[in-house]
Amino acid sequence: MDIEEMQAIWSQIGQDLEKQKKITNTLVMKMTQERYANKFSKLATYETLGAFICFITALVILLNFNKLDTWYLVLCGALLTGYFITLPALVLKSLYTIKAIKIDVTSYAVTVKKYVKAKNKLMLVQQLGVYLNFVALLLVIPVFSKLFKNKDVFVTPNTIWYWLLPVLVILMVLVSRWGYNCYKKITNSAENLLKELEDIEV
Template sequence: MELEEMKNLWEGMSQRLNNQKTLTDELVIEMTQLKYNSKTNFFKNKEFFGLAVAYTMIGIVIYSFESLDTWYLKTFGIVMIIILGILPLFSIDWVKRLRKIELTKSSYKEVLEQFYKTQKRIKQIESIGLIISPFLFVSSSVFFSKIIGNEDLFKLNMSWALITSIVLIFIGTIYFIIISNKKKRKQLKSIEQLLKELKH
């Protein structure tokens, strides 16, 4: 076999190997995109369920608004509508940002930048949620005591049993939010690990 033939043969083999590597890399990225979409579905389903619950609550508040017969009860009703109307939209926004990341159309660096930007946004929304949750809790407690029991919470004789119940429910609510945020972070860590594996 002449040197020229060997050279051509070698170049052909190299080209086929390069093509095969490109094909394998594309396949890995596509498989990773499928896994990524599957993991982000966890957030999509959870946040859209939360949105449905929040807007159902808004409907209940609006429907029952005439029953709120004092200015401060109406104020608590309005506070509930505002919080329940706005907060879930922030959550839906970051879910959309997370699901918009396309591994097949962006470089590894761009994918990680988009992911970390979204992760930062999620942490900001979590902080806002923790700050706002006491206001939502107080508003909903006042609202439901009026709607369900036809009692103005501020005019009730506050027994220790009632105060203890309210405090325990409040602590339980905060605990639920913290646990929910921890699960969210764990899932995000899993997604981050998946994306980092693309570098290898």
């Protein structure tokens, strides 16, 4: 075997190794994309279910809106309806935006930039939701008291709310904190997954 034949063999081995590397990296990319999307799948399922419940609740309020017979109950009803429609829509939009990001190693920096932007928007919506949940809690009491019991809590306050409201606020704090931490954990995990791809070349 002369030098030229050896060089040809080594060149072929090099090409084969390069092809194998590209195939392996492509498989890693596909698996990472799947793992990335799966991280948000459970959240998307829960949020879609929650949004459905919120939209149904908004519809119930709208169908019974004529029972809100004072300006302040109308205002409470309108704000609550807006909350039940707008917040879930914002959450779903931001969640599905981050879930749909296509991981592209050839423009890794662009992918990370898209992810960080989507993550910040998602977390901002979550923070907004935490604060709006407390406002909604205060609106639910007068609106649902009027719709289902025909009682105006502003005119004839029910003593049950004096102990029930603080309990609901405490529950809201715990649930909101737990939910926000879940989002934080999942988004950080997805970000770490992207960082693992930094040295891969496709």
